[in-house]
Amino acid sequence: MKKSLLFPDFTVIRDPDKCIQCEVCVRQCAFDAHSFDKAANKVETDASKCVSCLRCATMCPTGALTVSEYQQNIRKNKNWTDKQIKELYKQAETGGILLTGMGTDKDYKIIWDHILLDAAQVTNPSIDPLREPMELRTYLGSKPDKIQLKIKNEKLKIEKPLSTFYSPLTKLPPQLKLETPILFSAMSYGAISLNTMRALARASDECGIFYNTGEGGLPKELYKYGKNTIVQVASGRFGVDPDYLDVAAAVEIKVGQGAKPGIGGHLPGEKVTDEISQTRMIPTGTDALSPAPHHDIYSIEDLSQLIYSIKEATEYKKPISVKVAAVHNIAAIASGIVRAGADIVAIDGLRGGTGAAPTRIRDNVGIPIELAIAAVDSRLRGEGIRNRASIIAAGGFRNSADVVKAIALGADAVYIGTAALVAMGCHLCQKCYTGKCNWGIATQDPYLVKRLNPEIASRRLVNLIKAWSHEIKEIMGGMGINAVESLRGNRLRLRGFDLHENELKILDIKPAGESM
Amino acid sequence: MIINSQNLTHKKLNEKIRSAVKSGVNRIELENVNGQRYIASGLKANVKIEIHGIAGNDLGSFMSGPEINVLGNAQDCVANTMDAGKISVHGSVGDILGYGMRGGKVFIKEDAGYRAGIHIKSYFAKGESASGGKEMVPVIVIGGSVRDFFAEYMAGGIMILLGLSGDKNIAGNFIGTGMHGGTIYIRGKIAKSQLGREVEFVKLDKSDDEIIKKYVSEFCGAFNLDRKKILREKFVKLKAIYHRPYGTIYAY
Incomplete structure (x- = not known):
């Protein structure tokens, strides 16, 4: 040459x-x-x-x-x-084919930066979150269409708790309880190091939230964090066995991801070390292929089959999530996912990160998460099935204001991946796919892995979640809202600035300057 | 223990199976099964289940340990992501047999549909102690014929196709597409044009004969067939050309 x-x-x-x-x-x-x-x-x-x-x-x-x-x-x-x-x-x-890592760096318009939040002034009071109770607790899972109660005692007495008069007949489907509406996005063992996973798991445990194993299996050592773990089932079925499904708090079927919609996973053979082989339950040294199509899913009915297969395997005790990339027809797709029986729909937008993706795909496929959240929420409300599943939005959440805007657009919670990695030391060089991460995050090289101290990294993650939660409370307080439930889908408190008419229409928000 | 499955939903049926297993029952007969899905899904136990009727989709998905005998046909996705145990079907099965299976055995007396053995894989499972552990090698034996994409993405394990049903075409096209591990044995003739790009014919040696003999004998035992007659025919062997079929398509 x-x-x-x-x-x-x-x-x-x-x-x-x-x-x-x-x-x-x-x-x-x-x-x-x-x-x-x-x-x-x-x-x-x-x-x-x-x-x-x-x-x-x-x-x-x-x-x-x-x-x-x-x-x-x-x-x-x-x-x-x-x-x-x-x-x-x-x-x-x-x-x-050109390869790259992390989310797209292309200069697309970031709609978050063109959405402005409301605050209470004179006619309605704002709330001081430092001195008044603020509720960030979020439950993810299917909510019943109606609640039926059995009346035990007709004569209500104010001094006794309600449960002495009523008992619920409706059984609530399984829920994930989050102390704040943020989860760590799916990142698999193989793409990230074990120390990085340890940090994510510990931080989730401490913050009362969840991390997601991605499709790379769950190292045995992390089983103790099962109650804070969402495990994935993807087309390659890596590491999926009864114990894996049993230990997790929820199971997510991965259909697609925002960084590479329509493209599967491919962990090169040289990265399939002994440890990765054990965790993914695949032979060492051979490519780990997880193609985009699940060949058992060609329709909504087929998706339903896999959802119920996992529900049966976990005895209906855990919510089942389905993760898809935000693509043009996302609203109809999400409707199908909900009707297929998913308890949670996770949607990953255009700017979602990855350990490796073809550059052309990462930079050109999908739609921004802002539009996807609004389109899906509107569609599910329109069809009267919004209660049947929670929505987790993902793909490039940079700060707490983005989170607040996402929830006001209609999301129940958000997944953060890149922000969490940056908190641990990532400098966004986009070379994750080389496995040579000098910060010890996206690597399996034992010399490099040691650079990330899981204790310190977990502390930094906890700080990040704590800080964002405080900020979310501050923003909500300013709006006069004291529970995240009242923020959800509250698009009246959003205004678009410098957005095209069609974008405003899809976001279903008013332009700045227009009053209630 | 006998469970009459008539008019039972899959949820009720599985509840009954699970509670029987929990109470220590180690042999269950399911009568009047009529397409109920997910039978024994995720079940981790040493139990024998005999199914009278037609088992629905996802029979034995994610299961680890049970031995299932279906006296009839079964539908799609039998042994989906199965971990350990054994499934014998005294008839035919639908598409996607043994998706992502990594342990245990599946015997199908007659035919299987499209994409049989997709993503089947093997690995060495280390035990708790340093010296322990075992090789996880899933085995699928199909007595009749299969359709296209047999053993797609195969990463390990053994697939044996016997072609006993007398079909002119034992297998469809694209055999072993994306295959990067494991071994396929086919009794009878296969044209090179039927193979995926990632596989090639390999000469059989003594160890192959032993493997074939071992599993064909077990297969014949399960369905009461004449082993000697089956073994008299010649087998062909298929292996993946590369462990890393797509290793060179990227620019780093």
Whole structure:
């Protein structure tokens, strides 16, 4: 092969006055961007290998390293950008499908930033969440169409509890109880390290929320966190056995994910180590294929069959979720999922993250979660079946305001993945698919895995959930709302700013400036 | 213990099976089964279940341990994600037989539909102690013929197809598409054009003969068939060409 035409993504500047030749950067970089030249007796850098994860710059004891955009002046062209040119070179040199990690970095309009929240002024009181009770507790699962009560005693007395007069005849379907309407999104063992999973599990336990195993199975060591675990069943059926279904709080059928709708999972053989083989229950060293189609699901009726197969296997004790990517026809699809018997519908939007996806798919397929939530909620309400399932929204939630807006649009709770990884130390270099994560998150290399201390990472996650929950309470208090139940689907408290008329119509919100 | 399944929903029927198993019953006969789905789904026990009638979809899905004998046909998705145990069907089954199965045995006396043995896989399950553990090798033997996409995405285990029903075509097309592990044995002739791109014919050796003999004998025992007559015919063996069929399509 002739010399590659690829030019580097980044420039690494080493300040010679500050560098003490300690080689910390050499040890920290799994991409081998730094090396020690014995003959010259000094540390060298090959910037073409740099992915800008900033591990070296963060760990450098003297702050000698600066990573910045590649500074060679390529003639500026709005159409043929550096990125486009590099991708063409790469494909011309390999003949391969471009791979990437995390959610899309393309410059799409973020609708969250064009939705504004309301607050109470004069005519209705706001609430001070620091001194008044605020309710964030959320129950996910199917709610009955009506509640029937048996009257035990006709004469109501105010001093006695209601249960002495009535007993419920309606049996409530199984529910997941969340202390705050946030869950950790599905991330599988294989894509992320065991330490990362440990941190997610511990934090879920401490916060009274849930994490999701993804489709990579559940390491035995984490069975003790079963009551905070949602397990996935995907087309490859990795790690799915009676114990796995039994230990979890809920089971999620994965049909699709926002980063790669219509595309399956594919863990390359070299990542299927002994441990991964045990957990996924697949042979070591061979590709773990989890294709997009479940070949037993070609229709809503077939989906219903798998839902009830799992319900039977778990004796109807757990809610069953179905996760799909937000695609054009999402409202009708969600309606079908609810009618198929799912207790929870999880919808993953355009900006959802991934450990590996073809770049073209990640950057071009699906619709934004904001529109999907509104479309699905409206459709289910219109059909009178919104109570039959809860909606979990996913795909690029960056902060608590996004969460509040999602719930006001109609979601019951949100999944966060990327935000959780960033809280643990991810710098969004998008190289998860290489397995060389210098922050010890998306890797199985024992040397790198150790870099993430699960205690510290779990503490950071707990802090994040605590902080967001406080903020959600503050925002709700400002609106004069004291329970997340009253925020759900409350689109009257949202206003669109700089949104197209059609977008306002689908979101079913008024433009800013228009009153109630 | 005998359970009359007439007019029972799958939910009621499974409740009865589970409560019988919990009370220590180790042999259950289900009478008048008429397409009830999910029988023994997720059941983890050592129990023998005999089914009189037609078992519905997802028979023995996710189950670990039970031995099921169906005196009749069964429908789609038999042994879906089955972990351990044994299912014998004295008739034919529908599509997607043994989806993602990773242990135990499935014997079908007659035919199976499309995508039989999809995602079937094997692995070495380590025990609690360092020295313990066992090889999980699922086995499917089909007496008659199968339709397209036999052993699709196969990652491990053994699939044996006997072609006893006298069909001209023992199997459909795209045999072993996406296959990356395990072994297929087919008694009779298969054209190369019927194979998926990821599989190839491999010569049989002595160890293959032993494997075939072992499972065909067990199969014949289950259905009272003449083992010697079946073993007289020649078998062909199929293996995956690569463990990593799609390893080179990406640019890193």
